[in-house]
Amino acid sequence: MKRFLPQSLPSWVLLILIASLLTTQVATLSIVSRDRAENNNVLELFRLSERAYTLVKVLYAAPPSERSILASALSNTANPLSMSDEPAVTSAIASDDSLAELEDVLVARLSAFGVTDARIRRASNRPPSRPATNPSAPDPDVGIVERQLSDIAEDFSQSDGLAASIKFKDGQWLNFVTPIAPEPPIFTAQTVPLFGSVAAVVIAMTIWAMRRLTAPYRALERAVKRIGDDVKSPPLPEFGSSEYKSAARAVNTMQAQLREYVADREQLAAALAHDLRTPLTRIRLRLELLRKSPLRQSLTHDLNDIEAISRSVIDFATYEIVDEEQEKIDFWSLVDSVADGFPQASFDKTSHASRGLICMGRPIALRRCVTNLVNNAVTYGEKAHISLAQSGADILLTIRDEGPGIPQAKLDEVFQPFRRVEGSRNRQTGGFGLGLTIARNIARRSGGDITLANDTDGGLRAELRIPRAV
Known part of the structure; x- marks a missing residue:
């Protein structure tokens, strides 16, 4: 599980910020959706109250015998209206407190028009499901406003409603249904791209800000590594947070x-x-x-x-007392001049194609580094086979000898000062265990490194990597 988690501080901060952003968005949309539902419910109750007041006022002024005719004239498909001797809402107990309170409000408000009772219930007006059909192509002659009005009318015809039965003092019941306006969804084809664009902009700005904020720390990391290679490197600039x-x-x-x-x-x-x-x-x-x-x-x-x-x-x-300035060095020429001083050293055939490899470094120090490696191969391995090639952005110098090699467990020990492998490195055949130490220190100060390995064909293989000059 840990391998899927971020491994750096900027990644953790970015993950926490994105998670917080998503949580805030979800919470905000949930609150907005709940408030919209509550406000829409109050608005529908207000619409029913106003419609009931208008209808009762009109029908109360008409004779009881003409109320049914007038109700039929006022009725339509979206807003059905009728007069009867029995209420369409049969239950006298409201389904929730808001409807019960509205019933009391209507009776008190309409009592001046002879109203003695009011019943309100929620009614479902959704038609039974039908098999899906391919929608027909829109009529090009229909305008945008006409199409939108048609869509709204269709939505109203399929939406739920509030059924009301209001009793006059003569025993007649006014029955009508007020459709509930369909609540538009929060996520639509227009809002989803907007939400996505805002989130993308916030994430992009966060990544940019995190990179700007952590840039000094990346520079600090590089500087600390540079100090490890060269203690005389320039000090860090003290700016930022x-x-x-x-x-x-x-x-x-x-x-x-x-x-x-x-x-x-x-x-x-x-x-x-x-x-x-x-x-x-x-x-x-x-x-x-x-x-x-x-x-x-x-x-x-x-x-x-x-x-x-x-x-x-x-x-x-x-070896660091001489303060040399770094300059461009033809590494092939440097290695060739060093090899000329050792009759036992020879170049591989493929190395001649690697002429013109340029690096940045201190000439005297690099010459000493290469000399120590070649001398080490000649002293303990009788011969030195030199190979020079380009390896990515580095120059790779490989020196292979014909000696007995070094035990695998002691390959890193020989780089420590005064460390020699018993039986092959002694004062009669070699130095005092400082050549490889000095060579590696010079290589690392130049931005490279030296590694040792036992060659598959026998002998020891030393590899020096130096960055190429741009």
Whole structure:
């Protein structure tokens, strides 16, 4: 059930708004329909009262012997009227309170014309159902007003009515039926498109307003992701709603603190790089004085390890110190120049068709990223097979070696600093576990990423994705 529910805040707000709109529309139409029914009922009672007053006043002035003739003359199909010795409404008990009250009102109002009793009941005037027939085509000679009057007359002839029997003091009963005006439906061929258009306009304006309202938050999301890739990215603009400005201010504060931390780390690495050179140089000079000492070879070996470790740590800590400007780079030329420095590296035949792939990035950093990947393949897999192609909006660089590969569970571990796979990565055959870490950091700062996988034909496959320049 949860998979059918919205997963984002704008979708939830839009769903709640549409549900509220529909609920309000249904409630409003229900109230309007009920009020129309109540008002129509009161209006029909008023029409019956006025008609009863007019008929009684006319018939009371006529002699009793002529009332039947006069009633027949006033009667028609839509409004039947008759005089009789027995009431057409046989029940003396009203069906509801409103009719009972109207009976009392009529007796009191018409008592001056000799009326002693009044009975009113609701009567059904609907004809029995007949099989549906195909409606005939409208007569082109009939005007709009004439057609509308004909339709209204037909509706009246099939509608219910109010039957009334009014007794004169001489015992004669006036019987007549007043048809109830048919209540027009709320939903018609004219109103449905109107309701639909209004709902569509409201929904469209709501979607537009929600997109405008949540646009800063989408920008906030993109900015936070950008900070994760590059802590030196520009700060967020603080504008919009108060909630967004507070969130943007907090993110900018966090980014400033991260920048200070990175700057402190870079300054520490630079100081280490400067301070370590002097004692290491002195130690190496003093080792030269131990020409025939048996400790010279072992101390030299240990000193080389210390220098290698120091260079690796300093390189890892200071690879972001050089503040390069991004520029357009011919990625094919960059990879080709890197491959020229490795005799064990070769391009696949299909890669030559991918010349002219341009990306945006820092030239020195990207060269270092590609160099680390190729060096990693040559060092641990003997050979590096390079393939370059376009993949959608990205440039895909694939480097496959012929080594033993890496266990599936450790494919992500090798990207962590100083992590090496035992048996294949050691100080005699490789570095100190920082090459892939630096390469992935450079790739992500350029908007791409690096993934590792064991190739089906054997060896390890490294894939570097970099966005193409527009």
